[in-house]
Amino acid sequence: MAYHPFFPKTVNGKKIRQGFISDEHLKNPALDDALETALQQAGIETKKYTIDIPGYYQYVGEANYPASYYGGGFDPKNNFTEKTLEHFVSLSFLNLSADKTFIDVAAATSPFYDIAKKKYGIKNAFRQDLVYPKGLHDEKIGGYAHEIPMDAGSVDAVSLHCSLEHFEHNSDTAFFKTLERILKPGGRCVVLPFYIAGHYTIHLDPAFNLLHAHHPVLDPLAEIRYCKWKQYHSRHYDPAALRRRILDQCPALKLTVYRVQNFREVASSCYLRFIGVFEKQH
Secondary structure (H helix, E strand, O other): OOOOOOOOOEEOOEEOEEOOHHHHHHHOHHHHHHHHHHHHHOOOEEEEEOOOHHHHHHHHHHHOOOOOHHHOOOOOOOOHHHHHHHHHHHHHHHOOOOOOEEEEEOOOOOOHHHHHHHHHOOOEEEEEEEEEEEEEEOOEEEOOHHHOOOOOOOEEEEEEEOOHHHOOOOHHHHHHHHHHHHEEEEEEEEEEOOOEOOOOEEEEOHHHHHHOOOOOOOOOOOEEEEOOOOOOOEEEEOHHHHHHHHHOOOOOEEEEEEEEOOHHHHOOOOOOOEEEEEEEOO
8 A cells, every 4th residue: 555556645735644543542542531531622522331241242142143244153253243232232322112213324234223123113114225226115215324315303213333434525414414304302313333533534445446446535634544444435533523524514413422431341353432422402
């Protein structure tokens, strides 16, 4: 990446760096201490969250995940533990019940929609993804997340697992404006992992983008980093970017950021540092 002639070395006059900023935070928790303080100084509420580890294992035992889902077990070489942990934790914030309207955003082939629907007997449950046929077809909503065709004030709960960071250009802002419209007062959207860091950063895999002739539109205010991960784009907000791109654009949404205390006690491979909970105020 550092020497390939087809990979730019600068963007918007800034030198492109290497590696995930999240890895730096995982290796040095003091960076998250400083980030938590910066969030508070930006007027963003923060709270501590402790995973109920026995509850997590009980959830996995009852959920009947397909054997093909991220290796179908707790092998640390796979990502099953992190992914199922995200599902378990999101349920603790969504307040789901049979009479609620729920959407799992950027669901793709995830079994979480089916698990949540069965667990709570939800009648109005939907899954959304760009890969589905465009429009509303039974429980599937196809198209971009900001195109969700739901009535104003009709949705109780929304989940995003490892997905918001992939919303390119201004699609993150557009999505939260849609969320502000469709959520009921008191309705919630849970984003996890909530990718935030000490510096506003967009990660790219230049080889993957070159191979697919994909050219993401990049925010000139972001630091750009190269990573080898077979993904187009991953955005990590700092407090100022959160304010500028989401909170100032959507005044009816209140954000609470939860800092997870014990994710590494579940497995050393876990990386669920923060959870973002957006609640419709009025």
